[in-house]
Amino acid sequence: MISFIAQRIAKAIVVLLALVVLNFFLIRLAPGDPALVMAGEAGAGDQIFLAQLREKFGLDQPLPVQLFLYVKGILSLDLGFSFRQQMPVATLILQRLPATLLLTGTAFAISLAFGIVFGALAARFAGTWADTAITVLALVFYATPLFWVALMAILLFSVTMDWLPSFGYETVGANYTGLAHVLDVAAHLILPATTIGLFFMATYARMTRASMLEVNRLDFVKTARAKGLSDTVIQRRHVLRNALLPVVTLAGLQAGTLVGGAVLTETVFAWPGIGRLMYEALLQRDYNLLLGVFVVCSAMVLAFNLITDLVYRSVDPRIEFAS
Amino acid sequence: MSKRKILVSFAVLCMLSTAAVAEGPKAGGVVNAVIQPEPPSLMVGLVQNGPTQMVAGNIYEGLLRYSPKLDPLPGLAESWTVSEDGKIYTFKLVKGATWHDGKPFTSADVLFSIDFLKQTHPRARGNLVQLDKVEAPDESTVVFTLKQPFGPFIGIFEVGSLPMIPKHIYEGTDFKTNPANNTPVGTGPFMFKEWQKGSFIRLVKNPNYHVKGKPNIDEIYWHVIPDAAARSVAYETGKVDVLPGGSVENFDVPRLSKLKNTCVTGAGWEFFSPHSWLWLNNRAGPTANKKFRQALMFAIDRNMAKDVVWNGLGKVATGPSGSAIKYYTGAVPKYDYDPAKAKALLKEAGYNGEKLRMLPLPYGETWQRWAEMVRQNLQDVGVNVEMVATDVPGWNQKVSEWDYDIAFTYLYQYGDPALGVGRNYISSQIAKGSPFNNVEGYSNPEIDKLFADGAVAFPDAAREEIYAKAQKILVEDVPVAWMLELQFPTITRCSVKNLVTTGIGVNDGFRDAWIEK
Numbered sequence: 001m002i003s004f005i006a007q008r009i010a011k012a013i014v015v016l017l018a019l020v021v022l023n024f025f026l027i028r029l030a031p032g033d034p035a036l037v038m039a040g041e042a043g044a045g046d047q048i049f050l051a052q053l054r055e056k057f058g059l060d061q062p063l064p065v066q067l068f069l070y071v072k073g074i075l076s077l078d079l080g081f082s083f084r085q086q087m088p089v090a091t092l093i094l095q096r097l098p099a100t101l102l103l104t105g106t107a108f109a110i111s112l113a114f115g116i117v118f119g120a121l122a123a124r125f126a127g128t129w130a131d132t133a134i135t136v137l138a139l140v141f142y143a144t145p146l147f148w149v150a151l152m153a154i155l156l157f158s159v160t161m162d163w164l165p166s167f168g169y170e171t172v173g174a175n176y177t178g179l180a181h182v183l184d185v186a187a188h189l190i191l192p193a194t195t196i197g198l199f200f201m202a203t204y205a206r207m208t209r210a211s212m213l214e215v216n217r218l219d220f221v222k223t224a225r226a227k228g229l230s231d232t233v234i235q236r237r238h239v240l241r242n243a244l245l246p247v248v249t250l251a252g253l254q255a256g257t258l259v260g261g262a263v264l265t266e267t268v269f270a271w272p273g274i275g276r277l278m279y280e281a282l283l284q285r286d287y288n289l290l291l292g293v294f295v296v297c298s299a300m301v302l303a304f305n306l307i308t309d310l311v312y313r314s315v316d317p318r319i320e321f322a323s
Numbered sequence: 324m325s326k327r328k329i330l331v332s333f334a335v336l337c338m339l340s341t342a343a344v345a346e347g348p349k350a351g352g353v354v355n356a357v358i359q360p361e362p363p364s365l366m367v368g369l370v371q372n373g374p375t376q377m378v379a380g381n382i383y384e385g386l387l388r389y390s391p392k393l394d395p396l397p398g399l400a401e402s403w404t405v406s407e408d409g410k411i412y413t414f415k416l417v418k419g420a421t422w423h424d425g426k427p428f429t430s431a432d433v434l435f436s437i438d439f440l441k442q443t444h445p446r447a448r449g450n451l452v453q454l455d456k457v458e459a460p461d462e463s464t465v466v467f468t469l470k471q472p473f474g475p476f477i478g479i480f481e482v483g484s485l486p487m488i489p490k491h492i493y494e495g496t497d498f499k500t501n502p503a504n505n506t507p508v509g510t511g512p513f514m515f516k517e518w519q520k521g522s523f524i525r526l527v528k529n530p531n532y533h534v535k536g537k538p539n540i541d542e543i544y545w546h547v548i549p550d551a552a553a554r555s556v557a558y559e560t561g562k563v564d565v566l567p568g569g570s571v572e573n574f575d576v577p578r579l580s581k582l583k584n585t586c587v588t589g590a591g592w593e594f595f596s597p598h599s600w601l602w603l604n605n606r607a608g609p610t611a612n613k614k615f616r617q618a619l620m621f622a623i624d625r626n627m628a629k630d631v632v633w634n635g636l637g638k639v640a641t642g643p644s645g646s647a648i649k650y651y652t653g654a655v656p657k658y659d660y661d662p663a664k665a666k667a668l669l670k671e672a673g674y675n676g677e678k679l680r681m682l683p684l685p686y687g688e689t690w691q692r693w694a695e696m697v698r699q700n701l702q703d704v705g706v707n708v709e710m711v712a713t714d715v716p717g718w719n720q721k722v723s724e725w726d727y728d729i730a731f732t733y734l735y736q737y738g739d740p741a742l743g744v745g746r747n748y749i750s751s752q753i754a755k756g757s758p759f760n761n762v763e764g765y766s767n768p769e770i771d772k773l774f775a776d777g778a779v780a781f782p783d784a785a786r787e788e789i790y791a792k793a794q795k796i797l798v799e800d801v802p803v804a805w806m807l808e809l810q811f812p813t814i815t816r817c818s819v820k821n822l823v824t825t826g827i828g829v830n831d832g833f834r835d836a837w838i839e840k
Contacts, residue, residue: 030716030717031713031716031717031720031721032714032715032716032717032718032719032720033716033720034716036716036719036720036723036758037715037716037719038363038370038372039445039719039757039758039759040715040718040719040758040759041363041372041373042370042371042372042445042446046445046448046449046757046760047754047756047757048445048448049445049448050756050757052443056499084363085363085364085520086363086364086504086505087505092520095520095521096520096521099521151552154553154556155556158556158560159556159559159560162560165562166553166556166557166560166562167546167548167553167556167557167562168522168523168546168548169522172355172522172523172525172544172546173353173355173525173542173544267549267550267553268550268552268553269553270522270546270547270548270549270550270553270557272519272520272521272522272547273521276521276549277521280360280361280549283714283715283716284363284715284716285716
């Protein structure tokens with residue numbers, strides 16, 4: 001197993017470098033550069049000013065030289081400097097990463113837990129009103145755009161009922177500590193995490209339901225019934241466990257997008273996370289910062305792929321590590 | 324005195340006294356404001372974008388401030404004199420002003436700031452071209468000597484245009500990488516305290532501020548909320564008290580204005596006077612034809628755009644200068660909405676249905692809707708328009724490389740035609756690569772001469788005559804299609820008093836502001 005992991009990590013590094021090069025060129029295909037954006041925001045910019053900015057951003061160098069310098073930096077674990085924000089890219093990302101992981105991690109946990117439970121219930125009571133209700137709700141949440149759900153949630157819970165805060169990560173200026181701080185952050189977390197969670201919950205629920213219904217028809221389930229096991233035991237130990245494999249696949253794929261996948265939600269709720277950082281870097285053509293976020297996201301995806309493979313094995317011992 | 328008279332005067336006295344009690348500024352309190360988008364830096368000597376100026380205007384100061392009528396007011400300079408020939412400006416600095424780190428502010432800082440800004444600040448560089456030398460005979464006196472009289476000179480000392488930079492922090496360092504850029508030090512009424520990127524910027528009262536008894540407010544939080552709808556909600560739910568101009572979509576303004584305890588003002592933009600127009604490519608295509616450009620002016624219903632898209636805020640522009648700008652004249656050819664006349668002119672121009680590429684300004688819904696409306700206007704008279712969608716960097720590039728036929732924009736005018744108007748029309752400003760010069764490619768030797776003369780004519784009456792002539796010629800030629808003098812409303816709780824007091828509005832507003840409890 002150790003050699004399996006080592007091999008995978010080695011492959012991951014090669015993939016990561018390829019991604020860096022690819023992203024480097026992809027970003028530069030977009031029209032406009034950071035110097036023009038900054039001059040634009042200032043509402044003024046003579047040629048000297050633009051030349052100064054381009055020199056600062058390193059844009060006066062030929063493209064291959066820029067790429068070489070960037071890859072060299074990455075190899076020494078240096079993500080570069082964001083001239084726009086006047087900070088090292090790594091610092092900016094590390095500042096924002098915890099907020100995003102808290103948000104998407106919570107959303108992921110909510111969606112997986114409730115998704116599997118609702119999916120299992122729907123399958124168990126297939127054809128009844130409970131099944132219909134769960135299926136319809138899942139479809140609605142899956143089909144509704146996230147930002148709209150977010151705005152409606154704000155309208156209902158913040159504006160109308162005034163139960164939950166509508167923006168931010170914590171109450172600014174309140175200086176809570178200890179438990180009060182935890183509760184404050186939790187209150188801010190509920191709306192955005194639920195918004196993302198609802199969407200993914202719907203996919204998990206539908207996947208679990210379909211998968212369980214399929215497993216239910218298989219011969220070993222009939223055998224279990226013939227042995228006289230109780231229905232609950234059959235569903236839980238025989239059906240659900242086997243039905244979970246496709247859900248794990250899906251969850252593994254989605255876990256990879258946890259870092260960068262919350263752009264809309266973070267924007268609507270003014271959550272100081274990495275999705276927004278990436279979006280703003282894109283709008284401002286802050287190349288180093290954007291590439292930095294891409295690198296971190298790619299690394300996360302690769303890491304989660306590896307974890308997913310490991311989880312497969314614990315869910316289904318028949319799967320072996322092929323070297 | 325009759326009984327009745329006594330009663331009346333008593334009542335008046337009562338009213339006066341309660342008014343006096345209610346009017347008195349109170350110390351203390353916290354203001355929550357919105358900043359949009361998040362500024363890249365607060366070092367206003369290096370970065371001049373809108374949000375930077377808005378926050379940094381509380382931290383840094385200029386030598387002068389400007390009233391809504393654009394008359395100079397004391398800032399870091401308490402008095403000033405201009406020599407009779409208009410070439411020597413002598414400033415007396417306020418006594419007892421200190422930097423936020425306790426070091427005194429002196430004339431040496433002023434000299435240093437001029438050097439600093441010449442290297443880093445494109446607008447200051449342009450404003451200072453007529454400067455021959457600047458000297459400091461003593462600690463609190465600064466003398467500017469000009470090569471020749473330069474009318475707008477008294478108008479360049481506002482904090483965003485010529486902020487004072489601390490010499491003791493920047494001298495001998497690489498300005499752009501100085502670590503102090505992240506912890507700005509100024510002389511202003513508020514000091515930088517904390518910046519949680521992506522969340523908020525916190526400023527606190529400067530206890531040693533050189534104006535006695537000011538500021539009144541203890542703390543300002545600038546909240547970073549990226550979504551326009553979320554910004555309105557933050558105001559509605561009482562989490563923020565101040566929405567500076569442009570922080571919510573225009574269609575939300577009427578709804579927010581009706582909320583309880585809400586005050587709205589369009590004041591505070593006199594100095595900038597954001598002026599919007601359509602860049603028309605004067606080099607090629609149908610827009611190169613003057614008749615075609617005039618036809619566009621007649622075809623576009625600008626009153627309706629003002630009423631529908633901008634909720635009645637702002638004014639229909641009559642020409643290159645906004646009406647708050649010095650030497651503005653309304654005595655120019657008029658272009659009222661007249662589709663029939665537009666059609667006739669199109670025919671005269673020989674337009675035969677070529678497709679024109681129109682770039683909306685990618686600054687949100689309002690601009691998108693405005694572009695759609697103009698497209699409709701143009702289609703109504705038979706002009707074939709195709710909308711080109713871009714994001715902000717793409718827009719900047721397309722406009723600066725002249726890759727468009729019609730493009731929306733708006734620019735600040737800085738109070739004087741020599742500072743913010745001429746740059747859009749004189750031929751020496753035609754240069755690829757910047758979206759803020761003569762992008763349309765208009766070239767007219769007569770106009771070049773008028774703007775060159777206008778900047779240095781003396782006294783002011785001579786300037787007035789020159790600019791009146793220039794405005795008339797430009798309006799006849801229609802190098803660009805002027806649309807509206809924009810007004811970005813500032814929305815506040817009514818309990819935030821005295822916020823907008825000068826011609827640059829919220830950009831230096833919190834110095835005098837106070838909160839009614």
